[in-house]
Amino acid sequence: MILYYAPGACSQACHIALVEAKLPHQLVKVGRDRRTEDGRDFNLINAKGYTPALDLGDGTILTENLAILAWIADSSGKLLAKDGLERWRALEATAFMTSEIHRGFTPFFRDGTEQEKEKARQSLITRFSTLSEQLGEKQFLIGEQMTIADCYLFVMLAWAGMMGVPVPGPLNDCLTRMKSLPSVSTVLAAEGLA
Numbered sequence: 001m002i003l004y005y006a007p008g009a010c011s012q013a014c015h016i017a018l019v020e021a022k023l024p025h026q027l028v029k030v031g032r033d034r035r036t037e038d039g040r041d042f043n044l045i046n047a048k049g050y051t052p053a054l055d056l057g058d059g060t061i062l063t064e065n066l067a068i069l070a071w072i073a074d075s076s077g078k079l080l081a082k083d084g085l086e087r088w089r090a091l092e093a094t095a096f097m098t099s100e101i102h103r104g105f106t107p108f109f110r111d112g113t114e115q116e117k118e119k120a121r122q123s124l125i126t127r128f129s130t131l132s133e134q135l136g137e138k139q140f141l142i143g144e145q146m147t148i149a150d151c152y153l154f155v156m157l158a159w160a161g162m163m164g165v166p167v168p169g170p171l172n173d174c175l176t177r178m179k180s181l182p183s184v185s186t187v188l189a190a191e192g193l194a
């Protein structure tokens, strides 16, 4: 299995999930010029041109964080309940992360005006507050076990810190807790971010 990733990008959620699920994998870094670290044109690997992309081991390329995370969970039997409400809550939270929170950062990454960034900041504050209420006093977003939603949440909280988006205390505590997980330390070191 090969994960095509960019350091600190949303692909980090899949990277954390792979390590946490203990699925053997290789990493290939993709640059801003859309070339892989070994010099290939990434657009020929994933025509969408963005990371993450997961080579399932036979050349099949899976894209989109939500799908890759669910695939990692189903392949490993970890990070997502097989059935019951907890499964759907984890998928619900991961979808919220991809469509509402991740997208909410767009003005920060695409040279938005100060006005656009402020509007995005206010909207993100509201959305993070929703997640904080969901987290409550639990260890992880859905319960006491880590799920794919937490892998994504870690990256979104790291971005919030970088972009000056304040998040409620419980989410800051969650970020600190997750930073101390062996899987997260391994990922940050592998991405050159330790």
Ligand SMILES: N[C@@H](CCC(=O)N[C@@H](CS)C(=O)NCC(=O)O)C(=O)O
Pocket (backbone or CB within 6 Å): 006, 009, 010, 011, 049, 050, 051, 052, 063, 064, 065, 066, 098
């Ligand atoms: N819809 C995709 C979005 C992936 C995405 O936005 N990837 C970013 C990194 S966080 C990227 O590679 N951007 C480079 C580009 O679009 O050129 C998903 O959920 O996986």
